[in-house]
Amino acid sequence: xxxxxxxxxxxxxxxxxxxxxxxxxxxxxxxxxxxxxxxxxxxxxxxxxxxxxxxxxxxxxxxxxxxxxxxxxxxxxxxxxxxxxxxxxxxxxxxxxxxxxxxxxxxxxxxxxxxxxxxxxxxxxxxxxxxxxxxxxxxxxxxxxxxxxxxxxxxxxxxxxxxxxxxxxxxxxxxxxxxx
Amino acid sequence: xxxxxxxxxxxxxxxxxxxxxxxxxxxxxxxxxxxxxxxxxxxxxxxxxxxxxxxxxxxxxxxxxxxxxxxxxxxxxxxxxxxxxxxxxxxxxxxxxxxxxxxxxxxxxxxxxxxxxxxxxxxxxxxxxxxxxxxxxxxxxxxxxxxxxxxxxxxxxxxxxxxxxxxxxxxxxxxxxxxx
Numbered sequence: 001x002x003x004x005x006x007x008x009x010x011x012x013x014x015x016x017x018x019x020x021x022x023x024x025x026x027x028x029x030x031x032x033x034x035x036x037x038x039x040x041x042x043x044x045x046x047x048x049x050x051x052x053x054x055x056x057x058x059x060x061x062x063x064x065x066x067x068x069x070x071x072x073x074x075x076x077x078x079x080x081x082x083x084x085x086x087x088x089x090x091x092x093x094x095x096x097x098x099x100x101x102x103x104x105x106x107x108x109x110x111x112x113x114x115x116x117x118x119x120x121x122x123x124x125x126x127x128x129x130x131x132x133x134x135x136x137x138x139x140x141x142x143x144x145x146x147x148x149x150x151x152x153x154x155x156x157x158x159x160x161x162x163x164x165x166x167x168x169x170x171x172x173x174x175x176x177x178x179x180x
Numbered sequence: 181x182x183x184x185x186x187x188x189x190x191x192x193x194x195x196x197x198x199x200x201x202x203x204x205x206x207x208x209x210x211x212x213x214x215x216x217x218x219x220x221x222x223x224x225x226x227x228x229x230x231x232x233x234x235x236x237x238x239x240x241x242x243x244x245x246x247x248x249x250x251x252x253x254x255x256x257x258x259x260x261x262x263x264x265x266x267x268x269x270x271x272x273x274x275x276x277x278x279x280x281x282x283x284x285x286x287x288x289x290x291x292x293x294x295x296x297x298x299x300x301x302x303x304x305x306x307x308x309x310x311x312x313x314x315x316x317x318x319x320x321x322x323x324x325x326x327x328x329x330x331x332x333x334x335x336x337x338x339x340x341x342x343x344x345x346x347x348x349x350x351x352x353x354x355x356x357x358x359x360x
Binding site: 001002003004005006007008011018020021033034035036037038039071072073074075076077078079088098099102104106109111113128169171173175 | 181182183184185186187188191198200201213214215216217218219251252253254255256257258259268278279282284286289291293308349351353355
């Protein structure tokens with residue numbers, strides 16, 4: 001980040017007056033350019049016993065499996081974002097149910113929020129960001145080829161809850177930069 | 181948003197190839213400048229029967245009461261953010277417990293996540309962004325002077341759960357731009 005979005009002036013990285021953290025501050029107009037964590041929203045789409053996964057056609061983790069998820073957009077709710085991502089990545093229409101996993105992915109500057117969901121009609125197909133989509137029975141899930149730790153966490157907790165007949169909220173913190 | 185943060189070139193607002201929404205795109209280097217909802221994190225700090233609120237010393241809603249809450253920062257978890265905001269705004273140290281309220285504030289381009297918390301030692305004082313802080317019994321809460329609908333929602337649900345001996349997750353969508 002080098003130039004001010006409002007006046008084109010040069011930015012410097014310093015602690016603004018009254019602030020506690022360094023920010024990108026414009027040397028010309030003084031505007032402070034904040035950078036904050038982003039929300040990734042997704043769902044575990046269920047169809048009977050099976051769960052819908054997408055094989056990623058984009059980096060990071062090209063070729064690995066994930067649940068439908070992506071960056072939340074302005075103008076939508078979390079549940080609407082999860083629905084939109086599922087339509088985009090898996091060409092699947094879902095009912096979004098309860099929020100069940102909240103994962104801080106600190107090193108990635110993201111918060112991941114995942115919902116339980118059910119496919120409306122069982123139809124699915126690869127969207128632009130997917131190589132393929134597939135419905136998996138629990139014992140068929142390709143655990144060694146899951147794209148992200150947050151997705152593994154969500155899938156594990158989803159299946160645990162389903163087996164136990166529970167609907168709980170699960171939270172965890174993932175940070176590659178902290179000692180385990 | 182007028183200038184590119186990376187090259188200083190002029191931005192235009194258009195739908196990039198392969199995208200579904202208009203973005204600020206640099207006419208010189210092509211960089212896409214995404215804007216996404218921000219996470220606001222806070223807590224309801226309990227001290228015995230009482231709840232700690234802050235009277236805002238900043239706009240919006242100067243002079244109205246709120247729970248300690250603010251924008252999540254890079255490098256922290258949600259719970260750490262809630263703790264930091266409470267220290268900054270109410271000079272109070274808290275134990276953060278469970279996430280209990282998730283509120284989409286669509287028109288504000290924010291997602292609010294609120295935790296149950298307890299004061300460590302009962303001490304509190306106005307931080308830079310507060311005019312004063314005060315511990316309220318449930319019947320003393322200044323409902324007509326609560327700063328935000330999301331805070332009202334969190335306080336109501338917190339008290340409902342406490343009265344019922346429950347620890348539930350509550351969610352709602354607030355959007356001034358949608359018909360009620």
